[in-house]
Amino acid sequence: MKVLVVVEDDPDMRLLVQMTLGEEPALGMGGKATSAAQAVKEASRLQPDLVILDNFIEGDVTGLEVAPEIKAAAPHGKIILFSSYELADQVRSEPAVDAFVRKNQLPELLPTARRLLGLKEA
Amino acid sequence: MVCGGFAADMSEFGTRKLLARVLVVVLLAVVPALGALVYAGMEHHRSTSEAVRSETSRLARLIAQEESRLIEHARQLMSALGRIPEVRDRVRQECDVLLQEVARGQGFAHLAVVDGQGAVVCNASPDLLAYDLAEHPEIEAVLRGHGFVRGGYGVDPATGASVFRLASPLEGLDGPLVLYAGLDLRWLASLVHQAQFPTGSTVTVFDENGHVLFRRPDPTPWVGREFSDTSLIATVRERRAGTQELEGLDGVDRLYAFTTLSQVRGEGAYLTVGIPSGVAFADARRARTVSLTGFGVGVFLALLGAFFFGRTVLVRPVQRSTETLREAHTALQESEQRYADAYRAEQRTTERLRELDAVKNEFMAMVVHDLRSPLAVIGGYAQTLTRRWDALEAHQRTQCLDAISRTTDRLNAMVEQVIQIARIESGEFSYEQAPFDLAEVISGTVGDFEELQTGHRLRTQIPDDLPKAFGDRERNWQVLSNLLSNAVKFSPTGETIEVVVYPVAGRLAVAVRDRGPGIPRGELPKLFRRFSRLKQDGEIVQGTGLGLYICKKMVEAQGGTIDVETEVGVGTTFTYTIPVAQEGSS
Numbered sequence: 086m087k088v089l090v091v092v093e094d095d096p097d098m099r100l101l102v103q104m105t106l107g108e109e110p111a112l113g114m115g116g117k118a119t120s121a122a123q124a125v126k127e128a129s130r131l132q133p134d135l136v137i138l139d140n141f142i143e144g145d146v147t148g149l150e151v152a153p154e155i156k157a158a159a160p161h162g163k164i165i166l167f168s169s170y171e172l173a174d175q176v177r178s179e180p181a182v183d184a185f186v187r188k189n190q191l192p193e194l195l196p197t198a199r200r201l202l203g204l205k206e207a
Numbered sequence: 208m209v210c211g212g213f214a215a216d217m218s219e220f221g222t223r224k225l226l227a228r229v230l231v232v233v234l235l236a237v238v239p240a241l242g243a244l245v246y247a248g249m250e251h252h253r254s255t256s257e258a259v260r261s262e263t264s265r266l267a268r269l270i271a272q273e274e275s276r277l278i279e280h281a282r283q284l285m286s287a288l289g290r291i292p293e294v295r296d297r298v299r300q301e302c303d304v305l306l307q308e309v310a311r312g313q314g315f316a317h318l319a320v321v322d323g324q325g326a327v328v329c330n331a332s333p334d335l336l337a338y339d340l341a342e343h344p345e346i347e348a349v350l351r352g353h354g355f356v357r358g359g360y361g362v363d364p365a366t367g368a369s370v371f372r373l374a375s376p377l378e379g380l381d382g383p384l385v386l387y388a389g390l391d392l393r394w395l396a397s398l399v400h401q402a403q404f405p406t407g408s409t410v411t412v413f414d415e416n417g418h419v420l421f422r423r424p425d426p427t428p429w430v431g432r433e434f435s436d437t438s439l440i441a442t443v444r445e446r447r448a449g450t451q452e453l454e455g456l457d458g459v460d461r462l463y464a465f466t467t468l469s470q471v472r473g474e475g476a477y478l479t480v481g482i483p484s485g486v487a488f489a490d491a492r493r494a495r496t497v498s499l500t501g502f503g504v505g506v507f508l509a510l511l512g513a514f515f516f517g518r519t520v521l522v523r524p525v526q527r528s529t530e531t532l533r534e535a536h537t538a539l540q541e542s543e544q545r546y547a548d549a550y551r552a553e554q555r556t557t558e559r560l561r562e563l564d565a566v567k568n569e570f571m572a573m574v575v576h577d578l579r580s581p582l583a584v585i586g587g588y589a590q591t592l593t594r595r596w597d598a599l600e601a602h603q604r605t606q607c608l609d610a611i612s613r614t615t616d617r618l619n620a621m622v623e624q625v626i627q628i629a630r631i632e633s634g635e636f637s638y639e640q641a642p643f644d645l646a647e648v649i650s651g652t653v654g655d656f657e658e659l660q661t662g663h664r665l666r667t668q669i670p671d672d673l674p675k676a677f678g679d680r681e682r683n684w685q686v687l688s689n690l691l692s693n694a695v696k697f698s699p700t701g702e703t704i705e706v707v708v709y710p711v712a713g714r715l716a717v718a719v720r721d722r723g724p725g726i727p728r729g730e731l732p733k734l735f736r737r738f739s740r741l742k743q744d745g746e747i748v749q750g751t752g753l754g755l756y757i758c759k760k761m762v763e764a765q766g767g768t769i770d771v772e773t774e775v776g777v778g779t780t781f782t783y784t785i786p787v788a789q790e791g792s793s
Contacts, residue, residue: 095580095584097584097588097610097613097614098580098583098584098587100606100610101584101587101588101591101610104591104599104603104606104607105587105591108595108598141576169576169579169580169583170576170579188579188580188583188587189579189582189583189586189587191583191586191587191590191591192590192594
């Protein structure tokens with residue numbers, strides 16, 4: 086079972102992420118976070134395999150900015166930056182982020198997660 | 208300031224300088240007059256000297272004429288005497304008497320017959336018989352055969368009197384004899400008397416050796432004495448003729464005119480006429496005094512005239528011009544100031560517009576962001592339902608539909624509020640200003656919330672005699688709904704929410720108090736800003752983040768205020784005020 090942490094301050098969106106990734110039986114919801122500090126804390130505690138990271142979260146620190154700390158806290162965890170904005174260029178220059186998916190392209194979230202985790206579609 | 212200080216330069220100091228320049232010009236104009244005056248004085252002096260010199264020359268000519276006449280007369284007389292036997296024959300006694308009579312009668316100071324050895328044979332002055340006249344040059348000359356000799360002026364060594372010496376040959380019985388005569392100079396006195404010189408004037412005749420031969424007035428102390436070392440005599444002997452101011456023999460400064468009298472055998476005599484300087488130049492000095500006084504008065508009057516003329520004709524117009532210039536300068540400065548103020552105001556306006564633009568851009572960015580998120584949520588759930596309808600369990604479908612519904616409501620509210628904000632900020636949002644029953648608004652709003660059955664206890668505390676409020680009834684309903692909505696969202700179920708109304712300082716205060724978690728102090732500064740969504744346990748409470756901002760704008764537009772008191776773990780109270788309706792207002 087792969088451990089998932091969702092960093093998102095909008096509960097409806099978080100639920101949507103959980104529902105979407107819930108299709109994959111190998112993924113289990115490990116924890117949630119709404120701020121950068123919480124994200125680092127949860128990553129360190131749960132050592133997740135996958136982190137879905139919203140960019141605009143609570144507080145002054147963005148998801149992109151906190152990604153290296155999350156990676157440092159959970160080195161083997163994969164990080165998918167999940168945002169309404171087009172951040173592909175910024176993500177390319179941030180090695181801590183493994184993939185980027187826009188929120189309006191929700192169907193790509195699960196295949197991306199599977200690819201990063203080496204899971205095959207059931 | 209290009210002309211800063213100009214007016215000051217042209218003020219008092221400038222006009223004084225101008226006036227001073229006018230006076231200098233006037234002074235420069237009168238300087239030639241002073242030169243002319245000085246020249247006239249010198250000319251007067253010169254003409255005075257010339258007059259004295261001319262008078263002296265005339266006197267000298269008179270003296271020469273009289274001298275010639277007297278000498279000729281003496282020559283004839285001496286020639287006649289030479290023919291008289293008593294004289295030729297050296298009859299001593301008769302000769303003496305004869306000579307005495309002739310001398311007395313003809314103005315001779317000395318008359319004598321001298322023999323070839325210089326011995327006096329007979330004499331008009333018997334006591335001088337023994338005197339040796341052999342050394343007399345005119346006697347020598349006669350003895351050498353020169354005939355009648357004009358010996359010239361001099362002091363007679365035998366008598367000590369001033370005389371004009373003459374010698375004439377006569378043939379005696381025993382050899383050649385010489386008739387020697389010293390012509391008395393009294394005749395000069397009558398000529399001098401006729402000349403009529405001013406009081407204090409002197410007429411002096413002296414010989415080549417500086418012996419005074421004649422002096423009028425006061426002859427006694429001077430005649431016969433030698434003054435060759437005085438400046439007067441030295442000057443006269445050197446220049447021989449002319450005029451000059453000199454110190455006289457008596458120490459008195461005079462204007463001296465001098466010339467030579469007859470010169471015989473190199474022994475001349477000099478005539479000097481000295482007129483006291485004060486007298487000689489009295490007219491010149493008087494004229495000079497009058498001229499200088501006139502000049503001074505003229506200069507004074509000219510300066511006075513120039514001063515008043517300058518002030519009236521030059522300085523005052525310049526002062527008026529300066530004043531006009533100063534006023535123009537002041538007006539220019541004021542104008543510059545106005546332009547500068549206008550420019551700064553324009554800059555401030557531009558800056559303000561720039562800030563507003565930046566705020567608007569930021570607002571737009573936030574609106575876009577906040578629209579994207581719910582749209583992504585709605586789109587995501589819709590896609591999930593579409594793709595996985597069969598795979599989802601019933602409660603999951605319900606979850607999706609609820610989320611879509613919630614988010615759509617949120618989106619609607621947000622769009623509505625964005626439109627409201629746009630209207631508020633563009634000034635298009637209208638407020639009714641009228642008295643209304645605040646108690647009724649509160650009761651109605653609280654009633655609406657009770658119908659929602661949120662699980663909270665709602666209480667109101669409204670005084671019975673609550674006066675009417677003044678403002679917009681609908682907007683008050685909106686503000687109160689917003690505050691109650693927040694209170695419901697943040698208060699745990701079962702908690703009490705109070706709405707308290709009370710009058711304060713001519714206003715009515717409405718306080719909405721909840722028992723929620725309170726707001727951290729760090730959140731307070733951004734509480735009434737746009738998109739400042741409150742969070743509970745770190746999660747966004749469903750809302751637009753525009754509600755409190757709109758409340759603040761609406762309350763302020765009605766002349767009220769809104770504030771918050773909060774304590775974490777205790778609760779939050781939002782209080783807004785609204786004016787009380789005045790009696791008679793409709």
